[in-house]
Structures are given as C-alpha cells and as structure tokens.
Amino acid sequence: MRIIYAKDYDELSKKAANFIAAQVTMKPECVLGLATGSSPIGTYKCLKAMCKNGDVDFSKVKAVNLDEYCGLPKTNDQSYAYFMKENLFDGINIDQANTNIPDGTNPDVAAECKRYDAVVKSMGGVDLQLLGIGNNGHIAFNEPSDSFSLGTNCVNLTESTIEANKRFFESADDVPRKAYTMGVGTIMSAKKILMVANGDAKADIICEMATGKITPNVPASILQIHPDVTVICDEKALQKLMAVAPELVER
Ligand code: GLP
Numbered sequence: 001m002r003i004i005y006a007k008d009y010d011e012l013s014k015k016a017a018n019f020i021a022a023q024v025t026m027k028p029e030c031v032l033g034l035a036t037g038s039s040p041i042g043t044y045k046c047l048k049a050m051c052k053n054g055d056v057d058f059s060k061v062k063a064v065n066l067d068e069y070c071g072l073p074k075t076n077d078q079s080y081a082y083f084m085k086e087n088l089f090d091g092i093n094i095d096q097a098n099t100n101i102p103d104g105t106n107p108d109v110a111a112e113c114k115r116y117d118a119v120v121k122s123m124g125g126v127d128l129q130l131l132g133i134g135n136n137g138h139i140a141f142n143e144p145s146d147s148f149s150l151g152t153n154c155v156n157l158t159e160s161t162i163e164a165n166k167r168f169f170e171s172a173d174d175v176p177r178k179a180y181t182m183g184v185g186t187i188m189s190a191k192k193i194l195m196v197a198n199g200d201a202k203a204d205i206i207c208e209m210a211t212g213k214i215t216p217n218v219p220a221s222i223l224q225i226h227p228d229v230t231v232i233c234d235e236k237a238l239q240k241l242m243a244v245a246p247e248l249v250e251r
Pocket of ligand 1: 036037038039040066067133135138140141165
C-alpha cells in the first residue's frame with residue numbers, strides 16, 4: 001500500500017485526478033470503478049476540467065459504481081445515480097449508456113445482486129477502483145462485520161454511517177436504512193485501487209486501516225493485502241499515521 005501525502009484537499013484532488021487521467025490515457029477503453037461520498041467530489045471536479053480542456057478523453061471508458069441506497073430512484077437528488085450525473089458524468093464525455101450503478105428501486109434483492117455481479121463480470125473486471133472510506137472503516141457500503149462479503153449484497157447501514165451521512169438529508173430519519181453494495185471480494189479483484197480521504201474525522205481510521213490487523217471489523221484493512229493500492233490523503237487525515245508510522249507516508 002502506497003500512502004501519499006497531500007497538503008490539503010485541493011492538492012489531494014489534483015493528485016487523484018491525475019492518477020485517474022493517467023489510467024484513462026494509458027488504456028482508453030478501461031473500466032473505472034467509481035465512488036460517491038464527499039471525498040471524491042474535488043477529484044471529479046478536476047477530471048471535468050481536464051476533459052473540458054481536452055486533456056483526457058472518457059469516450060471509450062466504461063464505469064461501474066460501488067453502491068446505491070435502497071428505495072431511492074435515480075431522480076432522487078440523494079441517490080448515488082443522481083450524485084454521479086451531477087458530480088461527474090454530465091461534465092465529461094463518457095457515454096452514459098456505459099455507466100452502471102445498482103438499481104436501488106429493485107425490491108428483489110437476490111435478482112439485483114446477481115444482475116450487478118453479472119454487469120461487473122461482463123466488463124472483464126475493474127481496471128482502477130476509486131474508493132473513499134467511512135469513519136468506521138467501511139468501503140463502498142460494506143460495514144464492519146464478522147466476515148468479508150464477496151459479491152454484491154444488500155446491507156443494513158450502521159448507526160454510525162447513518163449519522164455520518166445524515167448531513168446530505170433533511171434528517172437522520174430520511175437516510176435509507178439499507179443499501180446495495182459491491183462486495184469486498186469484487187473490490188479486491190480490481191487491478192488497481194485508489195483511495196482518497198481528507199479531514200480530521202478520517203485520521204483514526206486511516207491509521208487503523210494501514211497499521212492495524214486485517215479484520216472484517218475494519219473492512220478497509222483488507223486493502224493491506226491487495227498488490228496495487230494507492231491512498232492519497234490530506235495532512236489532516238494523515239495526522240495520526242504520521243505520528244505513529246511516518247515511514248509509511250510518501251511526501
Ligand atoms: C458513503 C459511501 C462510501 C464513502 C463513504 C465516505 O457511506 N457509501 O463509498 O466512501 O460514505 O463518505 P465521505 O467521503 O463523504 O466521507
């Protein structure tokens with residue numbers, strides 16, 4: 001796991017966007033695994049500017065997103081489908097027919113999980129998977145648990161995630177209690193993984209992910225054994241790791 005220092009959110013976002021743009025330039029028909037949450041918004045903003053300037057071309061890219069809240073249609077402004085259109089897809093030259101996200105409105109859990117696994121498989125796997133991290137170590141919506149999930153599954157969100165994500169909703173009561181998420185096994189099968197994290201609230205979990213034991217109670221800890229993971233963090237998110245194991249951080 002390479003852990004890269006950025007002085008602030010702007011620098012983090014530029015570095016992460018350059019990393020993704022390099023992937024697309026080297027393999028124009030690549031499969032990008034994409035993430036939601038506030039962390040990648042700056043990265044997406046940089047990618048939109050790069051695309052507008054003609055510095056990166058997404059026309060052959062296929063995209064597969066990590067997760068979606070159950071019960072929210074694509075038109076709901078809190079759905080992750082809506083988020084992706086707003087924050088990335090409408091601002092780049094990707095063919096939106098080549099973008100994929102679990103269907104939060106499908107009440108048939110088994111069918112939706114099977115369908116989404118087949119979508120990822122039909123693309124031949126993910127070349128570069130972008131990730132954020134939850135305060136409790138969740139990746140996508142794979143919450144702390146007794147075992148690592150394999151394929152797409154439907155999860156009950158933890159109170160800590162509902163609490164963290166309520167800032168996007170009118171109240172905590174409006175946060176859906178369930179979500180479809182790509183499994184940890186699928187995430188681990190991506191050829192490359194890029195994680196972005198910023199802010200004081202992520203300092204403890206970044207340190208735990210990188211130096212703690214590998215356990216499904218901290219789902220992101222499994223990234224320690226992936227052969228090609230890059231984590232880009234701002235100084236705030238790195239403060240604990242830099243105090244505990246500064247040698248792990250590339251500046
Ligand atoms: C949500 C998403 C995750 C994301 C996490 C962190 O729960 N499902 O994919 O990584 O939030 O979000 P943020 O980047 O806003 O801290």
